Amino acid sequence: MPDSDEPGHDGYFAFRDRLLGPLRTTILSAEQLCQAGRLIYGDPRGLSLYGVCAPDMAAGGITLLGRTAIECSVDAYTASVADALAGLRTAEAPAGPQPTEPVIVDLFCGSGNFGHHLGVRFSHPVHAAELDPAVYRTARNNLDRVGSPVSLHLVDYRDLLGKLPARSTHDIYIVEPPWGPAFTAHGLDLTRTSPPVPDILRDIRRSRDGLPCHIVIKTNDHIARDSLHRTFTDATHLHTHTPAPSLPYGANMRFHLYRLGDG
């Protein structure tokens, strides 16, 4: 894990360790949710999912496990990525009748907030896979509470891929596997996530029989061993969203859009 030389961030790294350790599958209290928002985003309201920020979550019946508070992609980020995807879709749209409604798949659901925002933006149902029963239960509760278009399945992402054949060249796959040992002081190595991102891309390709699609992937701001570029070597990079950093180098989020399977 990256070290911080800014004393102000010590609290973040200590709390992060607790959220991914002893509080991993514990439902956080209202105070812990606000603390996570303050330490990660500099403001309790920065931890916001499904349009509900940390100070309002308890009243809205939104529950989050420790691990998900760290692993989730918050509203400000997912809304920006949804904007970028909408812009791409408009630019790529053929003249005349619109193509078949695309399939949108959140392969590693966690909170489900990514799929939720894409589903709302595009007014499409979204399919999501989540393997951890405790994460599944909280996500299920939250998505039901907000009336989300996400249809959540307690399955391995490969089982979901097997049930969702390619529908259009505008299909979107959100790829956010747990980082685990891939996240080190030397950066994030995408070939060591659980499962490795190259394996996930191979599984997506297989499920699509060669039809191109869009991939959304989250990284941090310190990639190890050029692993992002090497993993997407035969894909086309379309866009990277870089939120303003709130944490030390190596701990901030980035979101990348790729086109997979053209040419």
Ligand SMILES: C[S@@+](CC[C@H](N)C(=O)[O-])C[C@H]1O[C@@H](n2cnc3c(N)ncnc32)[C@H](O)[C@@H]1O
């Ligand atoms: C980094 S989190 C995803 C965060 C999510 N994008 C969000 O905004 O909350 C990864 C999630 O994938 C789940 N997961 C891990 N392996 C999986 C698998 N093989 N199939 C489906 N889900 C898996 C984990 O339980 C975890 O909740």
